[in-house]
Amino acid sequence: MNSQPPKRASAESPAAPSGDRTLRADARRNREQVLRTAQRLFATEGLGVSLDEIARRAGVGPGTVHRHFPSKEALYLAVATDEFEQLVVEAEELATTDDPAALFTQLSRMIATGAENVTVKSALEAAELDLRTAAPKVAADLTRHVADLLDRAHAAGAVRPDVTVDDVMALVAGAFSAIRHAGAETSPERSARIAQIILDGLRPRS
Template identity: 70%
Template structure:
């Protein structure tokens, strides 16, 4: 259900009826309504699911030896934000903060970002004055930039904006 919801929200926006999500997921409408009594509950579940996927990706990158892996993860995070901007906007409007409603998942992601950032800093791939708080703020800012540029439906434009932001992490020449 979450995968069907995420795909439909990304492609068709937040106005997708829960019954259509049920149909695409191959379940009855009652099943969706029983698990997600409101559309906001479904938005939240989709966002937490996406965050959990990012945590898995981050853990795999931490296990790898690539000193530039922080850029890979941050690019994925920004792409995910672009793809799911409608859901993120709905959560903001509903005053949901994923750091509050899913603190363990958010903390795990931040911990992995911190480990990857430290590795990149040691390899002189990231400026010394960049903190994990800076990086997380930049990712959040990237979501706003992508939305402002109306680049949610243009992966090339969203990728360009993300690369401009990520370039700011690199050491000055």
């Protein structure tokens, strides 16, 4: 007969991973809230808003923000990366549709997102931070999805046959510059009009 007491580890061990998962889930939610708040404040109030103010508006402690984002540059980069990730998700959703013009929907979304956060992109440029280098997988995923949508548009005759994915990505980047030059960052209507003029150049010649 075994006189040793029964082991308790098996009964207690599930609690620790569950607690860790809860902690990680809370941390993810806090980080997400900080990113969304920072994105909104940067777009509406500029880059001068402090990390402590972002924490207050996000409803978290200053330590939470500083723990995730030790500097303004780190937060700029995280905001921009998060935007790219959202665009990847949207591109994946468009890929499940049969719309041959889904390419134009995706490009419009990309330009609108960039226009709303052109100040963040300017800050990254000033800090000599390139999102394609800092987050290469996200940038590559987005380009790949755009290329797939472009192939579909080509097959349907919805886009000029000579357009390449490099052309498309260059035009999106150029749209950001055009919107910034026109001072249209805070005018969705005007930035959308500029984007439409640029994207019309991708359509087949009549």
